[in-house]
Amino acid sequence: MFAQFFGGYLLNKKLVTSDDLTQAFEDKKHTRMRLGVLAINAGLMTADQVEHVNITQQSVDKRFGDLAVELGYVTEEQVDKLLSQQPTEYLLLGQTLVNNGVLTNAQFEQAINDYKSDNELTDSDLEGSKNESLSKLVTEFYHLEEAVNARMLTDYVTMMFKNIIRFIDGDFTPLEAMVVREFDAENLIEQRITGTYDAVTCITADKDVYFEFAKRFAGETFSDITxxxxxxxxxxxxxxxxxxxxxxSNEGGAELSMTPQKVITGSKITFEKPAYCIPVVFSFGEVDFIVSAE
Amino acid sequence: MVIQDLKVLICDDSMFARKKMSMTISALGISEVFEAADGEEAVAKYKENKPDVVFMDIIMPRITGIEALKQIIEFDPDAKVVMASSVGTQGHLKEALRAGAADFLQKPISDEDTKAILENAAKGVL
Structure with missing residues (x-):
C-alpha cells in the first residue's frame, strides 16, 4: 500500500502526472531494482554520488557496486546488505519512474526523504505492512485526524485499500479526498453499516469504469449477465x-451489521454528516469510494 | 453418501455470489443445486426441495438469513444450514449458532471452504 500512497504523494506534489503513474504501475512489473536507488533510499549515497558513479561507468567497465566502493561512497558490506534486500513496491515504483525519465535521481532522493519525514515513516515501517504504519499514512494523507470518528474512518479507509489491493489490483493512485454533503451519481452502490456506530458507504464511477472494476473483482465469467x-x-x-x-468486532468489541446494498442510478445522494469522497485512479479510470460516519 | 448425490441450496441476494458458488458446486459433480435470492424464498425452496446442505447469507432483503435459518430449523430440526456471510462478527456468530447453524463461513468464500463443507456433509459429519 505504501507504493500507491507514495504515488499519490508524488502526484499531489506535482512531480508526476496521473498518466506517468499509470504507465509506471504497468512497467513496474518488469522493473529490476538498481543499486543506486537502493543506496539513495537507505541514505547511504546522495543522488549526486549516484550520478557520479553512473557517469564513471560510461568510461570504466565496472559494476555500480564495485565503483561505488572504489570511490569510497559505500563499503562492500553495505553493498552486500543492499543487494540482499527484497525490493519493496514503493521502491520499484520509484525506480520505474527514474527509468522512465519522469524523475531524476535527485528528484527521487528529495521526494523519498520528504515522504518519509512528512509521514514520520521509518525504513522498517515501509518494508512491512504493519497496520499501525498504514493507519498513520492514511490519516496523514486524508487529514482524517480532523474528522469526528477519526479512528473509525481511518480503520475503514485502511481496510478498504487493503481489499482493493487484494481483490482488484495494486495499480492505482489515491487522490486527495473531498468532503461532500451530496453527490451526483450516474452509478452508485450504497450500503449502510449499523450498530455500535452508523456509517454510509458507497462506490461510484462512470459506467465503463464501473464495469471494468466489476470485471476485476468477478473475472470475465459472469460479465454477460444483466x-x-x-x-x-x-x-x-x-x-x-x-x-x-x-x-x-474482534479488535474493539464493536458490534456492527449492515443493510442490504442499494443501487442508485442517475440521481443525487445526500449525507446527514460530512462524507469523505476518496477518488482512486486505476489504469481503467477513476472510482470514488465514499464513507460518512454518522 | 457420495458428494455428487448431495442436494444443495444457495441463498444469497447477490446474484454474483450465487453464480460463483453454484459454479464451484457444479464443478464437484453435484447436479441438484437450487438458488434463492432472499430469506423468504430460501424457506420456501427448502420446504420444496429438502436439500442436504444450505449455504445462507445473512444480510438479505425481506427476511434476514438468521430469520430464515430459524424458520428452516423449526420446519426441520436436522437441517444443515451453513451461514455464508460477509459479517462474521461475534454477535452474528453467536446468534447463528444459537439458532442452529451447522457452520459459519466468512466471505469471500474460497472454493476449498465450499468443498470442505460438502465433503463433511457427504460423510454425515457436518
Missing amino acids: GFENETVGEFLNVVNGLFAVNQ
Whole structure:
C-alpha cells in the first residue's frame, strides 16, 4: 500500500502526472531494482554520488557496486546488505519512474526523504505492512485526524485499500479526498453499516469504469449477465464492509451489521454528516469510494 | 453418501455470489443445486426441495438469513444450514449458532471452504 500512497504523494506534489503513474504501475512489473536507488533510499549515497558513479561507468567497465566502493561512497558490506534486500513496491515504483525519465535521481532522493519525514515513516515501517504504519499514512494523507470518528474512518479507509489491493489490483493512485454533503451519481452502490456506530458507504464511477472494476473483482465469467456490474460492485462493497465489521468486532468489541446494498442510478445522494469522497485512479479510470460516519 | 448425490441450496441476494458458488458446486459433480435470492424464498425452496446442505447469507432483503435459518430449523430440526456471510462478527456468530447453524463461513468464500463443507456433509459429519 505504501507504493500507491507514495504515488499519490508524488502526484499531489506535482512531480508526476496521473498518466506517468499509470504507465509506471504497468512497467513496474518488469522493473529490476538498481543499486543506486537502493543506496539513495537507505541514505547511504546522495543522488549526486549516484550520478557520479553512473557517469564513471560510461568510461570504466565496472559494476555500480564495485565503483561505488572504489570511490569510497559505500563499503562492500553495505553493498552486500543492499543487494540482499527484497525490493519493496514503493521502491520499484520509484525506480520505474527514474527509468522512465519522469524523475531524476535527485528528484527521487528529495521526494523519498520528504515522504518519509512528512509521514514520520521509518525504513522498517515501509518494508512491512504493519497496520499501525498504514493507519498513520492514511490519516496523514486524508487529514482524517480532523474528522469526528477519526479512528473509525481511518480503520475503514485502511481496510478498504487493503481489499482493493487484494481483490482488484495494486495499480492505482489515491487522490486527495473531498468532503461532500451530496453527490451526483450516474452509478452508485450504497450500503449502510449499523450498530455500535452508523456509517454510509458507497462506490461510484462512470459506467465503463464501473464495469471494468466489476470485471476485476468477478473475472470475465459472469460479465454477460444483466446487471452484472451492480451485483458485483455491490458484493465487493459487502465483502469489504463485512471484513471491516469483523475486524472492529474482534479488535474493539464493536458490534456492527449492515443493510442490504442499494443501487442508485442517475440521481443525487445526500449525507446527514460530512462524507469523505476518496477518488482512486486505476489504469481503467477513476472510482470514488465514499464513507460518512454518522 | 457420495458428494455428487448431495442436494444443495444457495441463498444469497447477490446474484454474483450465487453464480460463483453454484459454479464451484457444479464443478464437484453435484447436479441438484437450487438458488434463492432472499430469506423468504430460501424457506420456501427448502420446504420444496429438502436439500442436504444450505449455504445462507445473512444480510438479505425481506427476511434476514438468521430469520430464515430459524424458520428452516423449526420446519426441520436436522437441517444443515451453513451461514455464508460477509459479517462474521461475534454477535452474528453467536446468534447463528444459537439458532442452529451447522457452520459459519466468512466471505469471500474460497472454493476449498465450499468443498470442505460438502465433503463433511457427504460423510454425515457436518
